[in-house]
Amino acid sequence: MTTRDLIRAMLQRWYVMVLGAVISLGFVYVSTHQPTVYWTQFNVVLLGPTDPEFPNYLEDPHLTLHPMVGLVADHVNGGARSMMTASTDTSMVGQGIQSGIQVRVPNLGSQHRGDFSANYLDIQVAGPTPEGVTADARIAVEMVEASLDSMQDDLGIEPRSRIRSIASTSDATIYPVRGNRVRAAAASGVSGAAMTVVLVCWLERRRNRRVSAPA
Template sequence: MTLWDLVRAALRRWPVLVVGAVVTLGGVYATTLDEGVYWSRTQVVFLAPPSTAYPNALRTTSEDLIITAGVVAKAVSGPDAVTKYASPDATLVGEGVRDGWSVRLPDTGGQWATHFAEQVLYVEVVAATAEEVEERQHAIIAQIAHELDALQRDARVEPVNDITVTVAPESTVVHQVKGSRARAAGMAGVLGVAVTLSLIVVLETRARLGLGRAGAVTPLSPATGHGPRPPRSGRPAAA
């Protein structure tokens, strides 16, 4: 089908063209209404109990702290499988999540290995408003502290030896994330035009195939139900 064939087909199928244009314009307009989402990530650091040998709890790192952080993260997140990222810097917004949260122990081993090197939990929240992000984040941090305390009480740890948590940064930083409206509108327009023209081509192709089949059928004689008889010879009949 040439370009002019497509133009003529679009004119013949003008109802399809009108409906496609209306739907496409509606999709383009809908993309301009998207205000994006609000996202926040904070770090909950697990601190060893201070001692004479290690007075600075922030600089104390141990495998026990990392294991404890992982256990608490699992208790908060639930038994579902943890998504493996190629980088710990991957975000929920990058995954396409528009409403949700996650608590995870950063894995620096890449895509094919596992390596937990920090006693830190990444707390991410995505929501439609900044207020909802702050509310969820505070609730998750409080749940982390509660699960850690319950874990240590069940293990009968003396309070003087308790592992504690702190939030860094302490203030909740909420970012608004939104894409390019121009790109979104352009892509919606391109998809709408492509779908409309594809539908017109399909309808034209089916119509042509239907006409071809109808032309290939030999009309039957109304009297006998058979096709037309072959022409008679021009010689006169014998007397």
């Protein structure tokens, strides 16, 4: 089909073009009127029991607690594994998760060669309101503390020998995340126009087959 044939087919099937334009405008409206998502991120560090002979890992990196970090993450998440990312800067909102709590061990390696030797938990929270995100952030910290207590209770660890957790901040900064309306409108519009043209081409080829088919 030449360009002239395509233009003629589009003019002949103007009703398809109009319908496609209306649907495309609907997609453009929806994509540019998404609600704002609020998001925060902070770390929770695990600290070993302090002892003059056995300092915690902040003083001696050889006494790192990163194996325990992984156990706590698995316990909090109920055994569900979070998506492996290629960068520690990847946010849950960037993964398409717009609401909830995400507790994970940051991958210090790459997507294909993981390195989970971090000594802290990466806590991310997203939601429709700043107040809800703030409340869920406190819940996330409490979940980590409860998980640590539960595991150490099961093992019968004495209070003076217990691992404890500490959040990197007591007042996490909440960030509003808004999509780029210009890009969303352009992508929706171009996609709608392309699908409409494809539909016209398919209808035209179908008609040509019927005309050329022997009686």
